[in-house]
Amino acid sequence: MGLSLPDPKGHQRDVVFLNERGHCVVLGTAGSGKTTMAVHRAHYLATAPGIGGRTLLVTFNKALVTYLRGMSAASTNLQIETYHTFARGYLAHRTKASVRICKSKKQMVERALEETRVRHPSRAVIHRPLDFFLDELHWMVGHGIVDQQAYVEGRARRVGRGRPLQQPDREVVFEVYQRYVQLRAEAGYEYDFDNMASTVLGALKVDPTKRLYRHVVVDEGQDFTPEMIRSLAAAIPGDGSLTFFGDYAQQIYGSRMSWRALGLHVSNVVEFAHNYRNSRQVAQLAQSLSDMPHFKDDVDLVQPTGAAADGPKPTILETAGKEEQLVQAASNALALGADRQVAILMRTRVHEDKLRSLLDRGRVPIHRLHRELARWTDEPGVFYGTYSAAKGFEFDSVILPFCDADELPKPSEVEAHGLDEAKAREARQLYVAITRARTDLIMLHSSKLTGLLPQEMSDLYVRVSL
Numbered sequence: 480m481g482l483s484l485p486d487p488k489g490h491q492r493d494v495v496f497l498n499e500r501g502h503c504v505v506l507g508t509a510g511s512g513k514t515t516m517a518v519h520r521a522h523y524l525a526t527a528p529g530i531g532g533r534t535l536l537v538t539f540n541k542a543l544v545t546y547l548r549g550m551s552a553a554s555t556n557l558q559i560e561t562y563h564t565f566a567r568g569y570l571a572h573r574t575k576a577s578v579r580i581c582k583s584k585k586q587m588v589e590r591a592l593e594e595t596r597v598r599h600p601s602r603a604v605i606h607r608p609l610d611f612f613l614d615e616l617h618w619m620v621g622h623g624i625v626d627q628q629a630y631v632e633g634r635a636r637r638v639g640r641g642r643p644l645q646q647p648d649r650e651v652v653f654e655v656y657q658r659y660v661q662l663r664a665e666a667g668y669e670y671d672f673d674n675m676a677s678t679v680l681g682a683l684k685v686d687p688t689k690r691l692y693r694h695v696v697v698d699e700g701q702d703f704t705p706e707m708i709r710s711l712a713a714a715i716p717g718d719g720s721l722t723f724f725g726d727y728a729q730q731i732y733g734s735r736m737s738w739r740a741l742g743l744h745v746s747n748v749v750e751f752a753h754n755y756r757n758s759r760q761v762a763q764l765a766q767s768l769s770d771m772p773h774f775k776d777d778v779d780l781v782q783p784t785g786a787a788a789d790g791p792k793p794t795i796l797e798t799a800g801k802e803e804q805l806v807q808a809a810s811n812a813l814a815l816g817a818d819r820q821v822a823i824l825m826r827t828r829v830h831e832d833k834l835r836s837l838l839d840r841g842r843v844p845i846h847r848l849h850r851e852l853a854r855w856t857d858e859p860g861v862f863y864g865t866y867s868a869a870k871g872f873e874f875d876s877v878i879l880p881f882c883d884a885d886e887l888p889k890p891s892e893v894e895a896h897g898l899d900e901a902k903a904r905e906a907r908q909l910y911v912a913i914t915r916a917r918t919d920l921i922m923l924h925s926s927k928l929t930g931l932l933p934q935e936m937s938d939l940y941v942r943v944s945l
């Protein structure tokens with residue numbers, strides 16, 4: 480096929496080569512080849528004689544676009560970009576004006592919240608943290624529920640374990656939303672990153688012109704809002720196709736959602752259950768993490784059936800203090816990074832500068848994982864960044880400092896969503912981080928180990944104290 484990627488096997492073949500019309504949903508466990516098959520599928524749809532047409536391969540962030548471009552063979556019919564690049568381009572084309580996106584949403588919602596607090600000082604909900612409101616607004620707008628009555632009456636089904644908000648509380652949240660929209664308009668912005676999708680969808684519904692793309696392929700689809708997917712479905716013609724690849728065990732942005740809310744017309748969902756990436760030992764740890772009670776909910780998870788070759792058991796390393804965790808992470812990474820790709824992943828960016836200064840003492844290439852990543856390399860070296868920045872990538876070895884109970888779940892998530900919901904969300908973050916490792920996995924802590932990992936007595940890892 481002109482691609483230096485593994486050839487599709489089993490169900491992978493069904494997805495890559497069939498159904499060049501209509502919608503197809505592929506749910507796959509971590510490392511099951513979703514990204515690889517998304518590239519194959521997009522290449523096939525762009526180039527196959529007779530059915531080929533302009534194809535859009537769309538993914539979540541710019542770093543993944545860089546990664547996907549590195550995997551694909553160039554074709555004039557294949558465009559690879561983020562959702563927001565697509566949305567911005569379409570809106571600019573339709574409105575013949577430049578599309579400015581508001582980047583100070585957080586500050587504006589904070590101001591709207593402060594003002595609403597003054598009006599309703601006795602309402603408990605108004606004293607919840609800003610992150611709670613940002614999350615709720617993301618859910619509303621992402622589902623296209625911005626009508627007061629529809630939101631307040633809570634007609635849409637919610638996924639997740641948080642207690643549903645009562646109607647009077649929703650009225651207050653809606654006031655915050657309305658005030659934010661007003662503030663954004665006053666600052667001269669029509670769009671933010673969440674509401675563009677509904678505008679694109681609305682415009683496409685009444686757009687009689689020929690569609691630019693015949694086929695759309697979505698990778699990391701679990702982190703797209705329903706409105707984003709609906710707008711992509713509206714962007715293809717009647718004889719076109721939309722193929723959605725996702726893993727709801729890896730949904731790490733906002734409240735949990737189900738593919739059933741996307742409004743796609745699918746007769747059957749294809750599941751990829753074989754894990755081609757992780758060693759059996761890494762896959763077993765990830766599997767038992769996802770079997771823990773706080774991980775379970777009513778969103779579709781694919782049970783993995785097999786893993787790659789055997790490897791060493793994951794190691795849990797206990798150090799004397801938090802500083803020492805970074806020192807150990809850096810020295811292990813520099814030793815391993817001489818002949819393979821190693822990633823040091825953390826839940827937040829707080830310790831990145833300190834880590835960088837430790838890594839710069841070595842002689843190994845160092846790369847920070849972030850959205851502006853300009854080039855993907857297959858060469859050995861050390862990569863570092865957050866769990867979310869590593870989404871979609873893979874490394875020979877992964878090192879996770881700060882697996883302490885007071886770091887995971889992240890305290891601000893507990894404050895915003897309560898312990899149960901925070902555990903459900905943060906376990907998905909940790910799941911993403913763990914499943915980036917092909918062979919070696921080292922987790923560090925210096926105080927009580929996070930409760931997101933399976934029981935200490937489990938035989939899934941080796942414990943070492945320094």
Ligand SMILES: Nc1ncnc2c1ncn2[C@@H]1O[C@H](COP(=O)(O)OP(=O)(O)OP(=O)(O)O)[C@@H](O)[C@H]1O
Pocket residue numbers: 485486487488491507508509510511512513514515516726729755756870871872873914
């Ligand atoms: N049919 C196959 N034969 C051999 N290797 C494969 C096959 N399919 C995928 N792989 C390999 O498995 C690894 C994981 O693939 P990929 O990154 O596409 O999985 P994914 O499902 O997107 O993972 P994640 O969701 O965890 O990011 C890659 O190294 C890829 O080359």
